[in-house]
Amino acid sequence: MVQGVSTVKHVVAIASGKGGVGKSTVSVNLAVAAAQLGFKAGLLDADIYGPSQARLLGVADGVMPEVVEEKIFLPIEAQGVASMSMAFLTREKTAMVWRGPMASGALQQMIESTRWGDLDVLFVDMPPGTGDIQLTLSQRTQLSGVVVVTTPQDIALIDARRAVEMFNKVSVPVLGMIQNMATHVCSNCGHEDPIFGSEGGENLANEYDSRLLANIPLSRRIRETSDAGEPIVLAEPDNAGALAYRDAASVIMASLDKAARPAAPTISMTD
Template sequence: MSVVTRAAVEAVLRQYTDPHLDQDPVSAGCLRDVSIDGGRVRVRLELGYAAGLFKAGWAALLKSGLENLAGVTEASVQVDCVIPVHPVPAQTPALAGVKNVIAVASGKGGVGKSTTAANLALALAREGARVGILDADVYGPSQGLMLGIPDGTRPQIKDQQWFVPLQAHGVQVMSMAFLADERTPMVWRGPMASGALLQLITQSAWDNLDYLVVDMPPGTGDIQLTLAQKVPVAGALIVTTPQDLALLDARKGVEMFTKVNIPVLGVVENMAVHICSNCGHAEHLFGEGGGAKLAEQYGVDVLASLPLAMAIREQADGGKPTVVAEPDGPLAMLYQQLARKVGARLVRQAASATAMPSISISED
């Protein structure tokens, strides 16, 4: 009978690629423990991103591979998700109660950024993470409506200095809209809006979040730049449509994050294709392949290509975004895949930052 060794176990694991990390679990640093007792093998993996809907199938696949190894009579694979704090610029102070901040941005309005942010937050929560969403779109806050929070709802005040975020579908929610009348426009200049938002972010009592999704205002103005410089953003997601005009503005968004040393995790191409509900004909109403061109230009990936679907709009307007309205539907699965990829990109970004050599200068 063949003797099972750790090297043989690792060789089997290296044959499988995590579709979100684009690496095998050994190379990705996910392997935490290997126990071998005769023909019985126990393996424990640790994913650094939320993957509650993926880890059982991943464990079963690896278990099947190990059971085909000569000498193995029984195999078990345990997969845990432990989300660490990912590195941010040293000069940016951490947010209390928040591990990682993810900015969802767009170069222009009307590309589905807020809908994407809401579904991303809900998808991350469904994968098992503790998630909050901050509606930073001062002039057009919409997360309250999308998440079904009744008009006029106000946050509680804790210790006379903290806003307690509201709860919706298992996600902590905070928005400037909760502090003002919905019919009152925010007639503020940039510095006023930026200051109010920073106060809202830093004085919200976030409760032990793995991820805080920030629905950024569209564009690259004063508010966006202030948030990018003052908030410890671990990574940014750029939302665009394939339309040339949207791509032109999306490039400016990528450049802005690059200038403030915030990694762009990837691109979401929204409204990529419309499928006729009557005949099934597919039409690229806003052009085709634009997101891929943008991603290729800046060396990032298209993390999701989402269709122009009436259901997405109707569900968001009804206060139940797609991920909670039809959690097992094909559209919700696209958002779940996006959520896992975003979390995995943070892990990869942290790994590449750690791998960078340190440079020291001496006068010798």
């Protein structure tokens, strides 16, 4: 049986220009939501230095993937999705003190040595930035598209633009933007307050002739369910955040069905 992503219909990167915007939480909820919609979904944690998907999926520290034929990983099934993460190969307290080429090599091995099977979609939780990992993924897989995660404030949008520009340079289509921490609803009085701003994600989508896939609220329940290893789309399917994630996953999957899988890009560096 073949390993690698050759049996995966679509590979979708979930990216951001900076850390702290909730990209990993968005990634796991989109993957689980896609599974809830009836698709065979997978989740690759490409954040080599700060893998978090084991915790978000409720996989206990120390649980490792089964190895077959001495070198092939079988993904860990958790919350309805097939998953692989550096967190499954180390312990929570292990620090990856590696230079860039070593991290890129580790990602390449996870991509090529995992037996993903016949998936409809593999979501890839990217690390922040526009460096080695992003280029390795673009070179080693035929990305069907990227979803850019941002928060509404200007400082986050600056870095989100860099992410969009980077994927434009390597000819990866931007499927849309997700604005996280879009608004806060007071648990006492119900007052809604866009504490980080309100229209940054929508303006960014318009700037690049894209679309805003979802506004995800700043929610204590999303944080609590994430920490507990049960994504909000499973823990509280009628929660406003869960509904937004599910709607976004539905739009993403519909757009992938309409688009042909692009050829892998040739990457060259220019000024």
